[in-house]
Amino acid sequence: MTIRIGVVGAGFIAGRHVESLTGLDGVAVPGVADPQADRAQRLAERAGGRAYGAWEDLLDGEELDALYVCVPPGQHGAVEDAAIDAGLPLFVEKPLGTDLATAERLAERIAAAGLLTAVGYHWRYLDTLEQARGLLAGRPPRLLLGTWLDAAPTAPWWARQDQSGGQTVEQATHLLDVARVLAGEVESGWAAGGRSPDGPGDVHDACTASLRFAGGALASFSTTCLAPRGYRIGLQVVAPGLGLELTEHELRIADADGERTVERAADPIEAEDAAFVAAVRGEGDDVRTPYAEALRTHRLAVAVAQAAAGGGTVRL
Numbered sequence: 182m183t184i185r186i187g188v189v190g191a192g193f194i195a196g197r198h199v200e201s202l203t204g205l206d207g208v209a210v211p212g213v214a215d216p217q218a219d220r221a222q223r224l225a226e227r228a229g230g231r232a233y234g235a236w237e238d239l240l241d242g243e244e245l246d247a248l249y250v251c252v253p254p255g256q257h258g259a260v261e262d263a264a265i266d267a268g269l270p271l272f273v274e275k276p277l278g279t280d281l282a283t284a285e286r287l288a289e290r291i292a293a294a295g296l297l298t299a300v301g302y303h304w305r306y307l308d309t310l311e312q313a314r315g316l317l318a319g320r321p322p323r324l325l326l327g328t329w330l331d332a333a334p335t336a337p338w339w340a341r342q343d344q345s346g347g348q349t350v351e352q353a354t355h356l357l358d359v360a361r362v363l364a365g366e367v368e369s370g371w372a373a374g375g376r377s378p379d380g381p382g383d384v385h386d387a388c389t390a391s392l393r394f395a396g397g398a399l400a401s402f403s404t405t406c407l408a409p410r411g412y413r414i415g416l417q418v419v420a421p422g423l424g425l426e427l428t429e430h431e432l433r434i435a436d437a438d439g440e441r442t443v444e445r446a447a448d449p450i451e452a453e454d455a456a457f458v459a460a461v462r463g464e465g466d467d468v469r470t471p472y473a474e475a476l477r478t479h480r481l482a483v484a485v486a487q488a489a490a491g492g493g494t495v496r497l
């Protein structure tokens with residue numbers, strides 16, 4: 182049976198998903214919707230489907246088995262509501278929104294409908310993350326250092342707080358997500374954010390947070406979008422006798438045997454797409470970040486961002 186997937190948003194990440202989805206056997210992308218007509222047209226051609234200007238027309242015009250929502254963070258809400266109404270399994274790109282209200286409301290509707298969902302926290306599919314988990318078994322993490330030192334992406338919505346939610350919510354959320362996988366839940370913390378005349382838009386251009394995990398680990402996460410390019414993006418973890426540094430591409434390991442680097446063996450975006458499609462077919466059970474799980478990470482990211490913008494205390 183062919184699984185027919187509609188795609189909402191035809192920007193960078195939608196392109197990555199279309200590339201991997203169309204490489205899977207028995208998957209078709211019959212329609213792509215984006216108000217930027219040239220983008221919708223280009224991606225629809227790559228997918229072998231039809232271009233739509235509005236997602237409402239895509240939902241009316243095609244028979245679909247699932248929907249990918251690849252819109253900027255400030256555009257979530259109505260499209261997910263329509264998919265829930267139609268009973269369509271949903272793949273939603275992270276973050277779930279710019280703040281919590283929309284995501285909390287959608288999570289309740291998704292749970293009530295029992296809908297299959299997945300969220301694009303693709304670091305969860307790094308084989309190197311699995312390896313890190315194995316190395317940490319029986320050796321609980323004591324210290325985590327997360328850094329996202331990057332240049333501001335050029336997408337026009339990115340530097341607008343009301344459209345992206347800022348760098349912690351939009352980017353560092355990946356690091357918070359893998360930190361939760363490796364160290365469990367955060368119980369308290371403190372954060373500060375700042376802006377300089379060189380910063381883009383109205384988002385913080387530097388932010389730092391100190392967090393305490395319920396299991397006892399301490400962590401600090403720092404982000405900036407003032408760097409010339411993304412040159413230090415990853416999470417370091419120290420446990421007794423073990424140091425790890427996970428990036429999107431590799432895992433560096435320091436232990437009693439010395440130091441070594443393991444490259445990731447597979448593309449995590451291809452892996453998350455294959456897992457979602459298998460789940461839609463009813464043949465797989467490897468969706469690692471359903472909506473409710475992604476919401477736990479999003480709550481943490483929003484709490485850190487709010488603390489950085491306000492009184493400093495991370496309220497969970």
Ligand SMILES: NC(=O)c1ccc[n+]([C@@H]2O[C@H](COP(=O)([O-])OP(=O)(O)OC[C@H]3O[C@@H](n4cnc5c(N)ncnc54)[C@H](O)[C@@H]3O)[C@@H](O)[C@H]2O)c1
Nearest residue numbers: 190191192193194215217251252254256274275276301336
């Ligand atoms: N998982 C990852 O690592 C990863 C990587 C990149 C982006 N993302 C996420 O994906 C989302 C999109 O990012 P991007 O880099 O592709 O941005 P982008 O700007 O390249 O593309 C977004 C597209 O959505 C379209 N759009 C806006 N409102 C729409 C609407 N109501 N209906 C249909 N289309 C609409 C825009 O016109 C644009 O073409 C963001 O939330 C971002 O955080 C995730």
